[in-house]
Amino acid sequence: MPQVRIIAKNFMDMVASLPAMKLSKLYQNAFICEAILRSLPPLAKKHVLQLMYMEGPVAAKLLEEWILPDYSSKHKVAIDRLIQLRVLTEIVDRREVSYKLNPTFQSNLQKHLINGGVLPREPMPSNITVRLPSLEELDAYALEQWECFLLQLISSGQVERPTNFSFSMMRVFQRGLLSYRDKEVPRLTESGFQFLLMDTNAQLWYIVREYISNSEV
Template identity: 30%
Template sequence: MGRHYIMRLLFVEQAVPQAVVSSWNDQKYVKEHLECLDSLSALHLWSETSLPGGLPGWTLSPTFRANLRIALLGGGQPWSVYSALEKDKHVRDANFLDQYALERWECVLHFMVGCHSKEGISADAVRILLHAGLMKMEEAEGSSPLITTEGFQFLLMDTASQVWYFVLQYLGTIQSRGLDLVECLTFLFQLSFLTLGRDYSTEGMSESLLLFLQHLREFGLVYQRKRRSGRFYPTRLAINLASGLKNARLNTADAGYIVVETNYRVYAYTCSQLQVALLALFCEMMYRFPNLVVGVITRESVRQALRSGITAQQIINFLHMHAHPIARRKDPVVPPTILDQLRLWELERDRFTFTGGVLYSQFISQSDFQMLRNYASDLGVLIWDNPSKRVMVVSRNGHDDVKRFWKRHRQDH
């Protein structure tokens, strides 16, 4: 619908009344029409303006209109990636590129769950995971990074959202690498217009852009047979990156595969090492067969996950998201006993609440203690007090106010 509006306004120089734009759709699509108006306004593709007579109207952004005309009418400079290439002796089809992208991306996910693959990932990719807060370093020297609660939430996303989030975090560090942010962003959006299964030239790329290409290669967004190869193939991850297509999957093995029983046993019908590693984050693995893995949810396995920053609700969401189709026929999908126990195990860690404060003690008289205690209580900064021992604790934020009040009181008396 938005594309329809844009194309009808593209060659209209003056503003168009909003009533005219509304008339382009049937009344039964009013909801979609309003959502479209909000989206186009949020993207600043058009803006609201006033027509002669006070009528409200819409006008396209001049910059957007000019550039879209160039793109549609064949103007502007041709992209260097379209330079002529000889026929590739090692041509790659869409199936190969999908498999390659899946393997490269799963290397990153394997590392996050602690199941290091043979190929592994570079130190640069590890730095991005740490920068994004998806993993954290333990205090012990020489220890490996551990997944955080944000990292586990990241694993619950669909692949397209994962890649988009990861690339955004990478772009946040790009200037510290000496790369041009605008150049890299432009190239990323150009990738979304390329064709899956076709090779493109690297001729004319700057050194910084070639380095950026190697990083995309590691993440599975592009394929290059050799580092110095003069051609590259975009994968589905790169082509769908800027399109918002969340339903375009690299594999068909993403259907639900988990069955949870009331005896805390978990049956996972999968051959994927990554999916097994995800379960091992909060399950004690017992048996492994060619297409079936059996684990059990124990207090210790859940506490270990909680210590790593994973929450009980995230575990519950994971079990719901990946539930086997047979399990989905039941209501609830996960037995209530399991849900309640997971939350209870989490509450075991929340028996104490730690609050930073400042201790006041050694009062000469009970009246001084009572006076200062009442003042702190009125301010709302009193955390704890013991009148019999003339001891009280105030919050750190309120310490300065209470201290000034006490000094004034002592000077006056």
């Protein structure tokens, strides 16, 4: 089986690739701060929680003392990840290295951990709640919609049940997956075949990334 070359980054990789200004804006949302914390590797999560209520920088040597010697390599990976996400800021002063939590991330996460948080939800009318679909029905509906989307994505003709995506947006998704030539039917590229070999989660994440990237232009 050929190796899939399209890399569908995960949530944390995508966040780490964002510029500092966008990350600062993201960290103004307490729920995003919580999502970042939950998605961190265990050791990185431990460091964040230990630094949560420290106002000033903490020396790198002190952080190293908080872990067992066998975990030194994982400690470095955790620190690098936190710096990539700009959750942690590295401060170099007279050859002494220290770290400090992003103040916006720290403040919002503190409030969220202390006060808790519930996503805002509007009450549902009783005539709707009595006919809510079951989990099996939701799974079947999601699978049907995804198969319809894939068919429209790779099909050169019209599908019987097109999705709600506009023609221009479908062209964005098809970029790199289909090749277009004058007066010829679009054909799957090598990347297109590799996309079809992905599991559903990887395919979905690839589409989400393309959608977000296009919306930021």
